[in-house]
Amino acid sequence: MNLMRLGAVLLAAPLMWGSLTGSLQAQSETELKEMQKKAMSYYDALYPTDTLKDWFVNNVGLEKGAGPWQNIYKPVPLQMYWFPVRHYVKPDGTYYDQLLEKYKPSDCVECHKEVTPGFVHDWEESTHANLRKNPRIAEKTQQIEKLIGRELKQVLCKDCHGQDHKELVMPTPAKCGECHPKETTEFMSEADRGRPNHIEGLAANVIPPWYPEMFRRGYPTAQFGCDLCHATDRCNICHTRHKFAAAEGRRPEACMSCHMGFDHPDAETYGESKMGYIYHLEGEHWDWEKPLAEIVPGKDYRTPTCQFCHFDQGNGKFAHNPVTKGVWRMGTVPPKGVDYKSSLKDYPHGINLPPLNYSLDIYSPENKQRSEQWVAVCSKCHSPRFARLYRENLNDFMFEMWKLQDRAQLILDEIVELDAFEVPIKERDIFPLGDILADALGPGLLGESVYKAFKTKAGKVPVIGPILGLHGLFATGRNNPSEIEITYADMWFGDKAHAYKGVAHGQQDISWWYGAAKVYQKINILESQAAALKHDKEFHEILKAKDRKKFAGIIGSIIGIVAVLMFGAALWKKRRETNHE
Structure with missing residues (x-):
């Protein structure tokens, strides 16, 4: 099993995502043909083994799930649209047969003007319907025609969905790659960087054990947000159908429907920053048809966009890969360089499941190079000295946050050691899938100590902190997670994310009031909660001890009374026998 390609959680949720960028190079x-071959083999490249294809690629409709837990749950029907390559179910054709009495099979546009007029209006405004609307698009169309070996007047419904409703398909990046191999292969290159990335969104959604556990507990549709946000293995996430506009995909809003909220408040921190305000004030007047590689900072854009910063690959190149410069990786993996006092010092505890199987080295040669790439991007609008100081400040800030997380983890470590939760560990519900994790993964993947803990305690193992401790925000077992565990998870995954993103995007209020200040407050709340739990445990132990003493006194009294009665009876019997003599 090529689990190294998968990742174990998702965190969260996926990172920056993009749009059609770069000049027509x-x-x-020959190069394009090679790209096309790779793009059309999209799923073979991403999931190269039979096991991985069985987990994520082979279409099973709605009969079973995806990933290693596929037989534990069946997906909700909407997943046929979120993850079509795995779950799409073709229509039964009844409605289509009725429409054929009025329309011919080739009358897609005329029929859909009646059935789904919004689709048609979007398509009529799209480049697909106007393949020579300007010289740039005409040149691109000519290039595609050579690539596919036929003339294109328009890209029609059948080109993406097939000829027949009874054999209808939902297009995937592999289909888009036939005509757009450069963009598709750039997108595919996210896998080279490892998780988190966009193209493994399905894997990151279904591998974490709390996902199938919620199905087992009867709450499948409650994970609607997880399903929809992780459906990032599709081009129409940013180039919304059926317009598929490159100009739309270049605007920050293309990222913001996912990159907002609790664990990745990018929309809020960018949107409320000075950069965001300049964009809101002036962005309507910018030329969004212009490729990013041709943008002149301060002239075309007075402030950067998500795509302008994150799609920059250096040396004037922009590509459909926003993760290459990522260093902190959402801030969820413990970095080296912190003198940990808590169990974080032992991370990853022998676990060999990516992305749980390493500590982050911010100052590795590769990450130093990525940081310099960020300095180069920022220096397009700021002085290089300011850019470098800002980058170094972000790193220092994150190390401070991790010191605080270590302090919080130590508080929880003590509660676990004392088993001072409101309900003892052995009386709580299992960790998600805790009853099968040990046998399913084995000591080679879980690590010997983690494996033994799950195996010997039947899954009733308290797991806190990065990254598997996120079950505190995703699961709803009986008495698991407890209040203090939820407080901690909320602090390190939510508040710390606001602090991180606030600094990264230059939004001071979110960095402080919704980030660092909340982290500080949660530390004190955790200390108070821990003190109350320990006091409560001590109180109950005292009561138990008093009960034992009281019970022992009662038993002793009873024994004493019985002994006196027996002694008295013996004396009475002896005296009576003497009198008879």
């Missing part, structure tokens, strides 16, 4: 037909 001249490439040989």
Whole structure:
């Protein structure tokens, strides 16, 4: 099993995502053909083994799930649209047969003007319907025609969905890659960086054990947000159908429907920053048809966008890969360079499941290079000295946050050691899938100590902190997680994310009031909660001890009385026998 390709959680949720960028670069037909071959083999490249294809690629409709827990749950029907390559179910054709009495099979546009007029109006405004609307698009269309070996007047419904409703398909990046191989292969290259990325959104959604556990507990549709936000293995996440506009995909709003909220408040921190306000005030007047590689900072854009910063690959190149410069990786993996006092010092505890199987080295040669790339991006609008100081400040800030997380983890470590939860560990519900994790993964993946803990305690193991401790925000077992565990998870995954993103995007209020200040407050709340739990445990132990003493006194009294009665009876019997003599 090529689990190294998968990742174990998701965190969260996926990172920055993009749109059609870069100038129309001249490439040989041979190069484009090689790209096309790779793009159309999208799923073979991403999931190269039979096991991985069985987990994520082979279509099973709605009969079973995806990933290693596929036989534990059946997906909700909407997943046929979120993850079509795995779950799409073709229509039964009844409605289509009725429409054929009025329309021919080739009358897609005329029929859909009646059935789904919004689709048609979007398509009529799209480049697909106007393949020579300007010289740039005409040149791109000519290039595609050579690539696919036929003339294109328009890209029609059948080109993406097939000829027949009874064999209808939902297009995937592999289909888009036939005509757009450069963009698709750039998108595919996110896998080279490892998790988190966009193209493994399905894997990151279904691998965490709390996902199938919620199905087992009868709450499948409650995970609607997880399903929809992780459906990032599709081009129409940013180039919304059926317009598929590159200009739309270049605007920050293309990212914001996912990159907002609790665990990745990018929309809020960018949108409320000075950069965001300049964009809101002036962005309507910018030329969004212009490729990013041709943008002149301060002239075309007075302030950067998500795409302008995150799609920059250096040396004037922009590509459909926003994760190459990522260093802190959402801030969820413990970094080296902190003198941990808590169990974080032992992270990843022998676990060999990515992304749980390493500590982050911020100052590795690769990450130093990525940081310098960020300095170069920021220096397009700021002085290099300011850019470098800002980057170093972000790193220092994150180390401070991790010191606080270590302090919080130590508080929880003590509660676990004392088993001072409101309900003892052995009386709580299991960790998600805790009853099968040990046998399913084995000591090689879980690590010897984690494996033994799950195996010997039947899954009733308290797990806190990065990353599996996120079940505190995703699960609803009986008495698991407890209040103090939820407080901690909320602090390190939510408040710390606001602090991180606030600094990264230059939004001071979110960095402080919704970030660092909340982290500080939660530390004190955790200390108070821990003190109350320990006091409560001590009180109950005292009561138990008093009960034992009281019970022992009662038993002793009873024994004493019985002994006196027996002694008296013996004397009476002896005296009576003497009198008879």
